[in-house]
Amino acid sequence: MLSFWEAQSFLETDVAIIGGGITGLSVAASIKERWPNREVTVYERSIFPYGASTRNAGFACFGSLTEIISDIDVMGAEASRELLFNRWIGLQITRKRLTDQAIGFEPLGGYELIEARHLEQINRIDEVNILVQDFIPNYIQELSFDAKIGLKEKLGTTLVSMQDEGQIDTGLLMKSLEGYVLSLGVKLRTGVRVDQVDPSADKFSISMLDQARGRLTIKSNEAIICTNAFVDAMNIDEDVRPGRGQVLITKPIDNLQFKGNLHIDEGFFYLRSVGKRLLFGGGRNMDIDREETTQFELNDDIQSALERKLANIVALDHPVEVDMRWAGIMAFGASKSPHVKYDQFGRILALKMSGMGIALAGQIGEMVADLIEDKNA
Numbered sequence: 280m281l282s283f284w285e286a287q288s289f290l291e292t293d294v295a296i297i298g299g300g301i302t303g304l305s306v307a308a309s310i311k312e313r314w315p316n317r318e319v320t321v322y323e324r325s326i327f328p329y330g331a332s333t334r335n336a337g338f339a340c341f342g343s344l345t346e347i348i349s350d351i352d353v354m355g356a357e358a359s360r361e362l363l364f365n366r367w368i369g370l371q372i373t374r375k376r377l378t379d380q381a382i383g384f385e386p387l388g389g390y391e392l393i394e395a396r397h398l399e400q401i402n403r404i405d406e407v408n409i410l411v412q413d414f415i416p417n418y419i420q421e422l423s424f425d426a427k428i429g430l431k432e433k434l435g436t437t438l439v440s441m442q443d444e445g446q447i448d449t450g451l452l453m454k455s456l457e458g459y460v461l462s463l464g465v466k467l468r469t470g471v472r473v474d475q476v477d478p479s480a481d482k483f484s485i486s487m488l489d490q491a492r493g494r495l496t497i498k499s500n501e502a503i504i505c506t507n508a509f510v511d512a513m514n515i516d517e518d519v520r521p522g523r524g525q526v527l528i529t530k531p532i533d534n535l536q537f538k539g540n541l542h543i544d545e546g547f548f549y550l551r552s553v554g555k556r557l558l559f560g561g562g563r564n565m566d567i568d569r570e571e572t573t574q575f576e577l578n579d580d581i582q583s584a585l586e587r588k589l590a591n592i593v594a595l596d597h598p599v600e601v602d603m604r605w606a607g608i609m610a611f612g613a614s615k616s617p618h619v620k621y622d623q624f625g626r627i628l629a630l631k632m633s634g635m636g637i638a639l640a641g642q643i644g645e646m647v648a649d650l651i652e653d654k655n656a
């Protein structure tokens with residue numbers, strides 16, 4: 280039951296954003312920066328984000344050689360270039376907005392281990408470098424294992440490095456982004472699951488379930504759906520498929536030599552240093568049907584494979600001990616480009632961030648603000 284005061288003051292907003300992950304909060308930041316007087320409210324189903332934004336590997340990256348080549352072959356060169364540019368500019372926006380210190384950004388570098396079956400793709404480095412030369416000159420360079428970065432050298436494989444790649448501290452970034460949007464005056468309502476976003480008369484009617492109060496309906500002038508893979512309740516007519524990502528993190532390792540990020544196999548596996556620890560994740564491609572899920576459980580087969588693969592890749596004095604394991608949910612479709620558009624109901628969709636939404640998010644916020652500005656022009 281609502282009070283008179285609650286009904287007067289809490290059931291309307293100018294802009295409702297559904298989903299409080301990095302995309303929803305970046306969209307909130309861009310809108311509030313452009314229109315400080317609009318009331319912007321984010322509705323998030325959990326106490327803190329529960330999708331991918333607080334559960335990822337923290338690569339601040341734009342794309343590895345084999346992944347970009349696969350994208351070019353599937354999506355075409357122009358769409359791949361646009362996606363790479365959006366990731367690159369998106370990361371600049373987030374770094375400038377929050378500062379490197381506040382997000383734990385470290386420019387430790389990015390590498391890709393090119394396995395034997397992908398070796399011929401070394402011949403396409405120039406093609407990729409030309410595609411991105413106006414924003415990341417000399418993006419990819421072939422390296423030799425003599426670089427001694429702490430990886431095991433395997434016959435028939437080679438290494439490349441990616442310019443400008445770094446790492447963020449995922450938790451710090453999300454806490455800092457939350458603090459930033461709150462400082463702008465964004466309202467953050469957590470613990471409410473939105474299950475309907477419908478146009479009604481001149482406003483949107485947003486129906487949600489609150490743990491304490493039960494069902495509530497909020498009216499809003501704009502409705503922006505930023506739930507990434509979680510679209511079941513939203514009546515969305517777009518290609519959005521969930522993809523579970525699993526990771527493990529080791530206990531601190533004495534004399535750990537490897538520092539930075541390592542991409543393997545079109546980005547299906549990823550390794551990074553976290554101080555004296557290693558974080559290793561991926562393997563979705565080993566069981567692709569089972570991993571197309573919004574459930575957060577671990578897949579034991581994939582976790583065991585991660586442990587075996589880690590031991591094969593990194594040069595270590597002793598076997599490592601795993602400290603924690605977890606899963607997060609990404610969103611994919613036939614192409615890697617995100618959906619950022621008005622739909623047939625007049626709602627804005629900002630969905631399907633694939634496996635590199637960290638860098639992308641800053642630019643998605645700007646793209647959504649541009650959509651609103653164009654509509655109002």
Ligand SMILES: Cc1cc2nc3c(=O)[nH]c(=O)nc-3n(C[C@H](O)[C@H](O)[C@H](O)COP(=O)(O)OP(=O)(O)OC[C@H]3O[C@@H](n4cnc5c(N)ncnc54)[C@H](O)[C@@H]3O)c2cc1C
Pocket residue numbers: 297298299300301302303322323324325327328329330331332333334335336337338339340471472473474505506507508509512523524525526560606607608609631632633634635636637638639
């Ligand atoms: C294991 C793993 C590793 C990754 N590693 C990297 C990496 O190193 N670098 C990188 O760039 N990207 C990485 N990603 C991908 C990146 O994390 C995502 O692209 C990005 O976080 C997507 O952000 P989002 O805000 O769009 O979605 P999410 O973070 O999923 O946020 C969506 C939010 O919507 C909320 N929500 C869902 N349904 C409702 C509802 N009905 N009502 C209200 N709220 C709702 C959810 O609780 C969630 O908080 C990784 C992902 C995973 C899972």
